[in-house]
Amino acid sequence: LMIRRPPRSTQSRSSAASDVYKRQVSTQSTWGQTILKMENNGPRRDLAAAKKAYQNQDVDQMRLAHNPDEQARLMHNGHLGEKHKAGGEFIKSFVYGGLDGIITTYSVVAGSAGADLSTAVIIILGIANLIGDGLSMALGDFLGTKSEMEFTQAEKKREAWEVDNNIEGEKLEMVEIYEKKGIAKDDAKQIVDIISKNRAAFIDIMMIEELGIIEGEESAVKNALVTFFSFAIFGFVPIITYVVAHIFDLTSNLFLTATLLTAFTMVLLGVIKSTVTGSSKIKGGAETLLVGVIAAGASYLIGWLLEGIEDDK
Numbered sequence: 051l052m053i054r055r056p057p058r059s060t061q062s063r064s065s066a067a068s069d070v071y072k073r074q075v076s077t078q079s080t081w082g083q084t085i086l087k088m089e090n091n092g093p094r095r096d097l098a099a100a101k102k103a104y105q106n107q108d109v110d111q112m113r114l115a116h117n118p119d120e121q122a123r124l125m126h127n128g129h130l131g132e133k134h135k136a137g138g139e140f141i142k143s144f145v146y147g148g149l150d151g152i153i154t155t156y157s158v159v160a161g162s163a164g165a166d167l168s169t170a171v172i173i174i175l176g177i178a179n180l181i182g183d184g185l186s187m188a189l190g191d192f193l194g195t196k197s198e199m200e201f202t203q204a205e206k207k208r209e210a211w212e213v214d215n216n217i218e219g220e221k222l223e224m225v226e227i228y229e230k231k232g233i234a235k236d237d238a239k240q241i242v243d244i245i246s247k248n249r250a251a252f253i254d255i256m257m258i259e260e261l262g263i264i265e266g267e268e269s270a271v272k273n274a275l276v277t278f279f280s281f282a283i284f285g286f287v288p289i290i291t292y293v294v295a296h297i298f299d300l301t302s303n304l305f306l307t308a309t310l311l312t313a314f315t316m317v318l319l320g321v322i323k324s325t326v327t328g329s330s331k332i333k334g335g336a337e338t339l340l341v342g343v344i345a346a347g348a349s350y351l352i353g354w355l356l357e358g359i360e361d362d363k
Contacts, residue, residue, distance in 0.1 A: 104328075140276045143191055145323045147277035150187055151285030152319065153342050155179050156312045157349035159288045163305040164353025169292050176289035184281040192274035202257075202265055209253050209261075220256065221246055227259050284319060288312045309346075316342045 103111035158179045162172040213220050221242050228238035246252045257263045291308040295301065317335035324334030 102328075140273065141323075141326050143273045143276040144280045145319070145326075147184075147187060147191075147280030148284035148319050149316075149338065149341070151180070151184065151281035151283070152287055152312060152315060153345050154183055155285040156288035156308070156342060157345050159292070159305070159308055159312075160346040161349035161353035164350040165356060169296050169301075169304065172292050173289055173296060176292070180282055180285045180289075184278050184285065187281055188274040188278035191277040192270045195268050195270040195273045199266075199268065199270065202263055205261055205263055206253065206257060206265065209256050213249065213253055213256070217246065220252075223260060224256060284315060287315045312342065312346075313339060 099114070100112060100116065103109075103114075155176055158175050159172055162175055167175075209220075224242045224245070225235065225238045228241060229235055233241070245255055254265065257265060288308050288311070291304055291311060295304050316338045320335035320338030321331045323338070324331045327334075
């Protein structure tokens with residue numbers, strides 16, 4: 051729902067709106083200052099501690115995680131150490147890159163073993179899969195992240211333009227959104243009046259409430275690099291047995307050794323994923339292993355069924 055003001059020049063409307071917000075920010079309420087502080091520095095809580103408290107169902111720990119003053123006091127007295135999880139923004143690329151790498155490469159190995167191909171051929175197919183699929187996934191992650199960031203910025207610019215030129219219409223939209231959440235109309239108006247005093251915070255909140263978009267600080271290049279190296283490192287596990295066997299001229303139990311090593315690594319990767327997400331480590335390891343078994347089983351079966359094609363040549 052958009053309510054437009056009587057036409058006037060775009061420049062004067064934007065200028066007037068900006069001047070209003072400058073005055074509003076300089077005289078904003080205490081709650082508005084809190085929003086600004088949260089926007090610049092993040093919420094005043096220990097998110098890792100809050101997640102751990104939820105896992106342990108520890109109410110006291112949860113309250114402490116949301117009390118920065120008490121955290122600071124305990125940390126100053128040496129009773130609470132700083133614990134931060136670094137690199138959390140890359141966990142998606144790391145996990146999915148690793149899972150895809152180890153599963154697809156093992157599927158190649160399983161299919162080749164099912165077709166009774168030579169060790170050299172298995173190594174060639176495995177390495178070709180590592181490079182080709184690894185680059186494909188990395189480029190896909192890069193383009194996907196970049197497109198998402200560009201879309202988010204375009205939507206934020208549009209929301210900012212609408213706020214600068216039709217603030218009352220945007221406030222009305224927010225009131226209606228809060229009313230749909232079950233908040234009384236008068237309370238919704240009061241909430242929106244307070245939030246709208248801070249232009250940047252108002253735009254960010256509208257992005258979430260109206261569009262369902264949360265602005266992140268991802269790096270498309272870093273995500274792509276993490277995906278590629280995770281894919282290559284974990285994807286090399288299923289073929290390392292064949293590489294060693296080729297170097298030292300070994301021939302016995304190669305597929306069994308590769309299978310056991312791959313299964314162990316799959317479980318390990320599932321446990322790592324669960325550790326970061328806070329879910330059950332046993333469930334995470336079992337799920338990852340199950341996905342691998344299904345994919346590899348299908349590849350082995352296809353290789354076994356098509357084994358005769360090579361013999362017919």
